[in-house]
Structures are given as C-alpha cells and as structure tokens.
Amino acid sequence: MNEEYFHLPITTISPPAASAIHAFAEELLSHGAGAKIIFDAVAEDRECALGHAYAAAVFLTQMTCEGQAQAAPHIAAALDNNALCSEREKGTIDAIAAWGCGDERSAISSLRRVVECAPHDLVAAKLCQILELSKGDIIGMLRTSGMAASVEGRSGYALGLHAFALEQAGHAELAVRFARRAIDINPDRDPWAQHALAHALLAMEQPVEARAFLHSVSQSWDRCSSFMLTHNWWHLALIELELGNKAAALALFDDRVWGQRKGHAQDQINAISLLFRLEMQGVRPAARWDEIAIYVEGRVTDRVNGFLDLHYLITLLKSGRTDAATRLTQLLQRDRVAGATANAIQSYSAENFREAAAALAPVCHHLSELGGSNVQRELFESIFVDSVQRSRCQTVSSAHDYSRVAA
Known part of the structure; x- marks a missing residue:
C-alpha cells in the first residue's frame, strides 16, 4: 500500500x-x-x-440485488456515524450511499472530489474507476486516474489504474509505459497493471507478446479475487481464439x-x-x-447493470429459456442502447440476421454507454459484423433460389 495512504485520517477509536x-x-x-477483512474493522x-x-x-x-440489500445496513450505519468524520471520509460515504441507491453518476462525482482533494486516496480512485468503467465514462476515468498517478508512485497501483484508462482512451503506447512501470514496482501484486499491459499490447496488434x-505472470493470480482470477485467464483464452487455437x-x-x-456476476459474464x-x-x-444458465436465470429482474443483463440474455436464449429471455428483453427496452442490443441478440439467436443488423446499426457508435472495456464490448460489435x-x-442465397425457380 502506498505510504501516504497510511497518513490519511481514519475516524475510529480502535487501532485494530x-x-x-x-x-x-x-x-x-x-x-x-x-x-x-473490512468486516473485521466494523467488528472492532x-x-x-x-x-x-x-x-x-x-x-x-457483487452487482446483484442481494448485494444491494446486504450493503444497505452498512450504508445506514456509515451515515449515522459520520458526524466526526473528515471531509474525505464524508465524500467517500456519500459516494457509496449514492451507489447503493443506484445513482452511479452522483457516486462518481463524489469520489472524484475525494481524489481531487486527496489524490493519495487510492481506494477512492479505484472505486471511482470501477464505476466510471460501468458507465462507459472513459474521459472521466482518464482524468481521475491521472490525478492519482500524478502524485502516487510508491506502490505503483495508481500507475496501473492510469495505464488502463490510457489504453481505453486509445493511447496504447503510453499505456504500455505506465503499466510496465507499475509492474516493475510491484511485479506480483498488481494484476490490474498486468491486465492493462495485455490490453495495450493487443491494441498494438501484438497478441503473441x-x-x-500473461503466461509469465499467471502464477501470481492464484491469490486474486474471483473476478481478477477468471478475467485474466479470459483474456488469455481470447488471445488463443484470435490466434486460431480454438481447442x-x-x-x-x-x-x-x-x-x-x-458465483460472482463477473465470473459469469467472462464465461x-x-x-x-x-x-x-x-x-x-x-x-x-445449461450449466451457466442455472446461475443466471434468477437474475432476470435484478436490473442492476444493463451490461450484465445482456450477457444473461445470451445465456437464457442459448439454453432455451425463451420466456425468461423475452421478459428480460422487455425490461431492457427502458434504455435505448441496451434495448436495441437486446433486440439484436434475440434476432441473432433466431438467425434473423438482417433484423439483428438493423437493430444494432443505429446504436453501434453508442455501445460504450453500456459500460465494460473495449474488449468486452467487442462481443456486441461481433454480433453486428456477423449479422x-x-x-x-x-440475400445472395435467396436471389439464387429465385433465379432457379424463375428458370
């Protein structure tokens, strides 16, 4: 952890x-x-x-309804006990309270203000990047991580955050420099910087590299959270697919x-x-x-995140759960881009490729609004191109058949 973070005040009577x-x-x-381990803090x-x-x-x-329900009492406790907190702490609490209410834009604004005032607060910077990525706010992500990276260099974590933002903004070569510096500082405990470097190399059309x-650092992932563990292996699998190694x-x-x-939503969408x-x-x-569907079919009415919902929709259709898929598609119509993408997935699944292409065409340049990284969104772009x-x-086949009948 960067040393400056240890000097940021924490309002508590308990050193543990x-x-x-x-x-x-x-x-x-x-x-x-x-x-x-954070639950040890509230226990103390x-x-x-x-x-x-x-x-x-x-x-x-967790990005589930259950997660929101479990977060609620902690948010209430944080708000009840924030009177003596510093402005930095209050900003973080306000942000997480807004996040718990589904207002991710307000949460992002609050976290950015925290980072502006306390750029060494990498927890705020990390949480902000999670939410910025969810909202497809790449310019904001670049700004937030830039503030943190401009002052923090002891642990390298801010450099990794900024490397990822740079790559998403189209600056792959600069992203490589930041990611490599982050990895030099922390070679086996910064899988996000490793992930950013892989993104940048792929953007530079260097899949073999x-x-x-990724293989050279893969042993360090065993200590990782569920998402990061499966996500970096997901990247490796995509590279194998790009190189033609389907098996x-x-x-x-x-x-x-x-x-x-x-069990985690991010594990599921990787799969x-x-x-x-x-x-x-x-x-x-x-x-x-069918095995994946067992985990996601209960998520139809969650409506926590449209990007996740579109992945759930694919699973429901591929596993033959058409009623649930229809219901989810209807729910997604509340958002223009997500609704159009859902319609395209439905049509594509039914092999109505012309309808799928027509549904996605008007929103192709707005897919970033769905959130997720550029590599993740390539899934929907691939549906459009294939359609x-x-x-x-x-069309060619139909014309050929018609000419044969006419003859």
Missing part, C-alpha cells in the same frame, strides 16, 4: 479497526481475495463510518474461466462472453450453456 481498513485497501488495490468499531462504507462497497461490487506476458481457448474455458469460481465467441467460430458448447455478413449471404 484502522489496521483492518489499511489491509482492506491493499486487498482492493491488488485484487486480492481477502477484501472481507461498530461506529467506524468509513469501515461501514467500505463494507457496503464490497457488497455493491500479450500471450507470452486451447475451450480448454481455458473449462479449466480456468468457468472451471474455477462461478458467457468466451463461450459465445467460441460458438461463433464453430465450437459446439455441448451442455455448457451483416450473414444477411448478405442470405
């Missing part, structure tokens, strides 16, 4: 609570599996408002992406995205869709 908060910060920034000091706010954030990152690098990509799906941990891309390239998924190609083939 403060220690648990510092440990949580390290786990969050290093994507470790031990973020639940029931009136520690910042501890309660961070505990709520752990639940909110990206694959070699290797499928093996990674079974052993590393879906075969590891299955869904990879399996759908494999199927688009002619790989038969066998019963894999256009297949609709042309269908």
